[in-house]
Amino acid sequence: MLSRGVIAMHGAIRSSRKYLLLVACLCIALACMFAAGCGVSEDAASDKDTGGSGDRTGSEIPLQTLTQGVTSDYGRIDEIPIPEDAPPECLAISDEEEFQRLVSLAYFQEPIGEVDFEKYIVIAAMQGPKNTGGYAISIMHATQGGGDVRVEVDLVEPEPGSMTVQVLTSPYHLVLAERSAFDPRGELVFTFVDQDDNLISQQSTEV
Numbered sequence: 001m002l003s004r005g006v007i008a009m010h011g012a013i014r015s016s017r018k019y020l021l022l023v024a025c026l027c028i029a030l031a032c033m034f035a036a037g038c039g040v041s042e043d044a045a046s047d048k049d050t051g052g053s054g055d056r057t058g059s060e061i062p063l064q065t066l067t068q069g070v071t072s073d074y075g076r077i078d079e080i081p082i083p084e085d086a087p088p089e090c091l092a093i094s095d096e097e098e099f100q101r102l103v104s105l106a107y108f109q110e111p112i113g114e115v116d117f118e119k120y121i122v123i124a125a126m127q128g129p130k131n132t133g134g135y136a137i138s139i140m141h142a143t144q145g146g147g148d149v150r151v152e153v154d155l156v157e158p159e160p161g162s163m164t165v166q167v168l169t170s171p172y173h174l175v176l177a178e179r180s181a182f183d184p185r186g187e188l189v190f191t192f193v194d195q196d197d198n199l200i201s202q203q204s205t206e207v
Helices: 004-050 096-106
Strands: 064-069 089-093 120-126 136-145 148-156 172-178 187-194 199-206
Touching (some): 089 199, 120 136
Antiparallel strands (some): 064 172, 187 199
């Protein structure tokens, strides 16, 4: 027969094994919780970097400013003047005829040279007629994903109640984009959004 001491020792060993097994299970559970937490943190950081929107991804299209200013007649001398509270007008221009029509309507403050439309397209953003200073518009980025081109436009407006110069303005920004920078080419959909990712307009253009 086994002595009481041996039986007690076996009982202690079994208790120790149960304790070690419990500790091991707790360690595994804590490790899983930590790994899951890290995954969530990394996903949140990724969403923060990209603004939580997959639309911002794509190949960057290099842009070159053709002309930019705040003084033009765009929206004032057309047959039907554009209201001051109208949204900006954004265009992707791929031929000389359409470009010259825009130039004749706008009378841009800065002179514009010739554009080689065999090599470039013009992306234009016009904020429209304003009765005070404090307004500005800039084309910031263009990215392409497949047949879609996303153009981000930065809009500046005076703060409500702020002091502004009483002057007639109509801000604009025109940029060049090389046709060879687009891949694929052909009929592409240009989507214009503001700095807060609000949709301004869309259009299809042959590149």
